[in-house]
Amino acid sequence: MPHDSSTPPPTSPPTSEETWQLLENLPLPVIIASQHENARVIFLNRQFTATFGYTIEDIPTKEDWARLAYPDPAYRNEVFTKWNIAEERAIREHGSVEAMEFQVTAKDGTLRDTLFHATVLGDTLQVTLTDLTERRTAERELMSTRKELERTAYEVTENIPVGTYTMVLPRAAPWRSFPS
Numbered sequence: 001m002p003h004d005s006s007t008p009p010p011t012s013p014p015t016s017e018e019t020w021q022l023l024e025n026l027p028l029p030v031i032i033a034s035q036h037e038n039a040r041v042i043f044l045n046r047q048f049t050a051t052f053g054y055t056i057e058d059i060p061t062k063e064d065w066a067r068l069a070y071p072d073p074a075y076r077n078e079v080f081t082k083w084n085i086a087e088e089r090a091i092r093e094h095g096s097v098e099a100m101e102f103q104v105t106a107k108d109g110t111l112r113d114t115l116f117h118a119t120v121l122g123d124t125l126q127v128t129l130t131d132l133t134e135r136r137t138a139e140r141e142l143m144s145t146r147k148e149l150e151r152t153a154y155e156v157t158e159n160i161p162v163g164t165y166t167m168v169l170p171r172a173a174p175w176r177s178f179p180s
Contacts, residue, residue: 029129033062035091035120041065042124051131053107069104083116090120097125101132 023030029048034040039062059065070076079102086097097118104114115130
């Protein structure tokens, strides 16, 4: 990222307060939780609440998050079986939880296609979430339009009378005539 030359470059890492301000104002939803049996949510940023609607009062624990974000018990079990295995591996290896995509139920009841990334840091798990809902919706619409166009092209070509020659030219191609 380019540095503004009118101010001197930083010479030290951000302070604790600056770090919290950075996390609070990131354009990605962020959740930080403790890593013990009764894992508590320590921090949610503004973008998390804007995206999913939940506040730290709604989800003070990992268990509360699980219950609200995944109200279907079977899906909740599927999500947390995968997540817990990856989280345990990350804790053992002092690393990151591999990216995973799940459908999260927002506070307003809408489903959000969400990509999760997490990093173990001390006794906390720092999770960033990427809302893919609009992208997935656009992909489904594009696929639907493509299938419709393929069906239309098939129907048009199947209804051309036998013995008829059809030539499709690119939009910018000049018309040509056949020699007489």
